[in-house]
Amino acid sequence: MIEVRNLSKDWKKFSLKDINIEIKKNEYFVVLGPTGAGKTLLLEIIAGFYFPDRGEVRIAGQEVTNLPPEKRRIGFIYQDYSLFPHFSVEENIEFGLKLRKSASPDTNRKKLKEIMDWLGIAHLAHRYPATLSGGEQQKVAIARAIAIKPSILLLDEPLAALDLRTKDYLREELKRVKEELGITMVHVTHDQTEAMVLADRIAVMMKGRIMQVGTPYEIFNKPQDEEIADFVGVENILSGVVRNNENGVAEIEVDFCRNIFAVSDYRAGAVKLFVRPEDIILSESQGESSAKNVMKGRIEALDDIGPLTRVKIDNSLVALITKQSRESMGLQKGEEVYATFKATSVHVVR
Amino acid sequence: MKLRSRLPGTEKLKREKIYVIFLFLGLVLVAFVFITLGNMLYRQTEDFPALIDAATNLVVLKAIGISISMAMASTLIAFFFGVPLAYFLARKDFPGKSIIEGIVDIPLMIPHVIAGIALYGVFMRYGVIGAPLKRLGIVITDAYLGIVIAMLFMCLPYLIDTARAGFKEVDPRLENVARSLGASHWRTFREITFPLAFPSILSGAILSWGRAISEFSAVLILAYHPISAPILIYEKFTSFGLAASRPISVLLISICLVIFILLRMLQKGRK
Numbered sequence: 283m284i285e286v287r288n289l290s291k292d293w294k295k296f297s298l299k300d301i302n303i304e305i306k307k308n309e310y311f312v313v314l315g316p317t318g319a320g321k322t323l324l325l326e327i328i329a330g331f332y333f334p335d336r337g338e339v340r341i342a343g344q345e346v347t348n349l350p351p352e353k354r355r356i357g358f359i360y361q362d363y364s365l366f367p368h369f370s371v372e373e374n375i376e377f378g379l380k381l382r383k384s385a386s387p388d389t390n391r392k393k394l395k396e397i398m399d400w401l402g403i404a405h406l407a408h409r410y411p412a413t414l415s416g417g418e419q420q421k422v423a424i425a426r427a428i429a430i431k432p433s434i435l436l437l438d439e440p441l442a443a444l445d446l447r448t449k450d451y452l453r454e455e456l457k458r459v460k461e462e463l464g465i466t467m468v469h470v471t472h473d474q475t476e477a478m479v480l481a482d483r484i485a486v487m488m489k490g491r492i493m494q495v496g497t498p499y500e501i502f503n504k505p506q507d508e509e510i511a512d513f514v515g516v517e518n519i520l521s522g523v524v525r526n527n528e529n530g531v532a533e534i535e536v537d538f539c540r541n542i543f544a545v546s547d548y549r550a551g552a553v554k555l556f557v558r559p560e561d562i563i564l565s566e567s568q569g570e571s572s573a574k575n576v577m578k579g580r581i582e583a584l585d586d587i588g589p590l591t592r593v594k595i596d597n598s599l600v601a602l603i604t605k606q607s608r609e610s611m612g613l614q615k616g617e618e619v620y621a622t623f624k625a626t627s628v629h630v631v632r
Numbered sequence: 633m634k635l636r637s638r639l640p641g642t643e644k645l646k647r648e649k650i651y652v653i654f655l656f657l658g659l660v661l662v663a664f665v666f667i668t669l670g671n672m673l674y675r676q677t678e679d680f681p682a683l684i685d686a687a688t689n690l691v692v693l694k695a696i697g698i699s700i701s702m703a704m705a706s707t708l709i710a711f712f713f714g715v716p717l718a719y720f721l722a723r724k725d726f727p728g729k730s731i732i733e734g735i736v737d738i739p740l741m742i743p744h745v746i747a748g749i750a751l752y753g754v755f756m757r758y759g760v761i762g763a764p765l766k767r768l769g770i771v772i773t774d775a776y777l778g779i780v781i782a783m784l785f786m787c788l789p790y791l792i793d794t795a796r797a798g799f800k801e802v803d804p805r806l807e808n809v810a811r812s813l814g815a816s817h818w819r820t821f822r823e824i825t826f827p828l829a830f831p832s833i834l835s836g837a838i839l840s841w842g843r844a845i846s847e848f849s850a851v852l853i854l855a856y857h858p859i860s861a862p863i864l865i866y867e868k869f870t871s872f873g874l875a876a877s878r879p880i881s882v883l884l885i886s887i888c889l890v891i892f893i894l895l896r897m898l899q900k901g902r903k
Contacts, residue, residue: 331808351811358812364805368827377823378813430813 283307283466284328284434289337291327296320298327299490301337305468310460312477313470314501315487316513321470324487325436328468329358341434357427357465361439363419365411371422372398372407378430397425401455417448424455428463435459437469441476453479474515478502486510503558504629511556516629517600518557524548524630531574531625543574544628553630561627562601564593564619566611574625581617584608595621669885676882679875686879692864696884699861700891702776703844706783707791707837714792715833719825721792722799740789747785748853755781755854778855783844791833791840798832799825831899838895845888 284305291298298320305311313321326332328339330351338347346354365374375397379390398404401421411419420440427435440456441449457480460467471477477484477498484501486493494506505511511519522536524546532546534555542555568576579595586592591608593601599621613619645652676683686692721733739747755762755772762772772778802825810820826833848862856863861884869877 326808329808329812331811350817351808352814352816354812355814356812358809360805360809362803362805364803364809366806366810366824377810377815381814381819426809426813 283309283342284468285340286324286328287338287340289324289327289334289339291323291332291334291336293323293332296323297490298324298334301492303485303492303495305466308460308464308466310457310467310469310480310482312481312484313468313487314472314474314477314481314484314514316472319487320490321472321487322438325358325438325468325470328434329356329436330354355430355432355434357430357432357435359420359423359427359435359437359440361442363411363416363423365414365419365422365426367411370408370410371403371414374411374422375426375429378426382430393429397429401425415448416444417452420444420448420452421455424459428459428465432465434466434468437467439471440469442471442473449476456480474502486513488513505556505631507631508554511554511629515558516556517559517602518555518562518598520555520557520598521552522555523552524550532630534630540577542628543625544630545626546628546630548630548632551632553632556629556631557599557623557627559592559600559602561623562599563622564601564603564607564611564613565622566619568620573622575623575628577621578618579621581613581615581619584613584615593619595619672878673882676878679879682875682879683882686883691859692861692880692883695859695861695864695880696887698776698779698858699845699884700887702779702860703783703787703841706780706787706844707841709780709784710788710791710840711833711837714788715795715826718792718795718833719799719821719829722796723804736792737789739786744786744847744849745853748782748850751782751785751850751854772854774855774857776855776858779851779858779860782850782854783847786847786850787840787844790843791836794836794839795829795833798829798836801832802828834895834899838892838899842888842892845884 284303286301286303289298289301296318301324303311313324315321323332327334330346330349330353333348338345340346341354341356365371366377369377372394376390376394379385379393385393395404398407401424403418403421403425406414406418406422411422414422423440437456441452444452453476456467456469459465467480469476469480481498483495484498485495486501486505488509493510494501496504501510502514502516505514505516508519520536520542522534522542524532525535525541526533527546527549530545530547532544532548534542534544534546534553536542536555544555546553563573577595577599579599581593582596583594584591585594586605589605590602591605591613593603593608593613595601601621611619717736721729752759752773754760755765755778757763757766757771757773765772770777772781806824806828807820810824811817815823846862848866851860852863852866859867861880865877865880865884868880
């Protein structure tokens, strides 16, 4: 559906370097990256607001690199909603409909009503954007974008400025837009949860480059390098040397504790190990676990983050456990615990 | 607790100390303007018949009419050429941009007499522009056109600067979205950008118009005749003194104030 080839662009303090991505029809594609990575610029180039210095953009097989945005029929949604402040909700949504010469005022009214009902905003029709809450504004922005029946919807941090509840709700609405209307979605965010929940595929973007493209599982569990791992929340990044490999299970020597077992093809040499903190289980006794890796350590710190607790252990591992298991075990700072994780939870890269 | 802090409002005043001090400093200027104009208006009420005389004198009315209408003409010209420039300057960055911005603001800096002399040099019958225009039968000096040109030169920065600030405040992302919805760049400008910047553009036009009416020196040099209000007032002042020039002044500023207030109300109403 969308192909970006060898695209480069320098603009103000941002630059895109040799971007290559291919987005499939009716896919929910998330571009995930830290602030300043150039995500928005990439989206704006796909929309046609800016033109690349090099490279090309193709939509549905056609080259559109130099086509003005009004000819592309791509919906665009910004983080701050960008509603026209001098138009009412109704006028905002109608704006794109009116521009199409073929449609009569009657069919436009009908479409307008349909869309407003579908998103549950009919009661806001005559209000002005300044009087709406963030969530309401974003729904109007979605309505306005889908009114022109675009085949592609580009979303630039659409949920970043919303409170948690509204965020959850609108996330579901966005899924509905993709599934019920069959629109190809390209969504830019720095929020991992958002990416994990929404994406069919994720592209990790850093410093103007696409670092890795894959399914959410691949991105979060099998990051290609340390930088990506760190960004996607792999808190346990260890260096080690493969000492032995039997039937695809490598035994890796790390400097601070006993050897770690990992499912890996590497037979020898220096490697990096990534273990997600939520894959580490804590227990008070060694117990009978099938997990290959068991390590003893002293709790250095316990931090509550929402419904989870982040446990830092002095052997430099970090585990993420639920508050409930923290309470049932009665974990305290300074206490000794066993940290257990499976050989399959360890992702090994060179 | 000390006694004085129990006085009502004292605590609040203390908290807002900086505002109180700044207000008193600022009031010096407000009083300066108010007393100057108020005094003139008040003195005139003591000589009401002279005001009536001025208001019924054809020469006076014609001069005021010329000032107001020529100022409007110059503001319209500044609008027609200045609004596009303002939009361009608000949206585009390019090497040498500050040079263009500097040139636009020159009329704010230079003494108006000098502007008048410079304009005369260009637009007189033998001037760079005046000569070819003369061959086409168009004379600038001592003509309505001369008044408009002198006013235009002095008022254009006000309109361009204010309009540019107005365009800058319109988020370019609104334009992007409008275009993604299928609007051409022209249509986006017409329906989104211009209406949103309009309050600023109108402010700029009002400022520009007011500046044009008050232009004296440049008009004096380029087009003493047909006689416009400030020149008539100055002529009366030098020939017959304060009592003769004041009624025309009061009349002119009264009319200007009424127009100014009406435009301001229009602007507020739109918001």
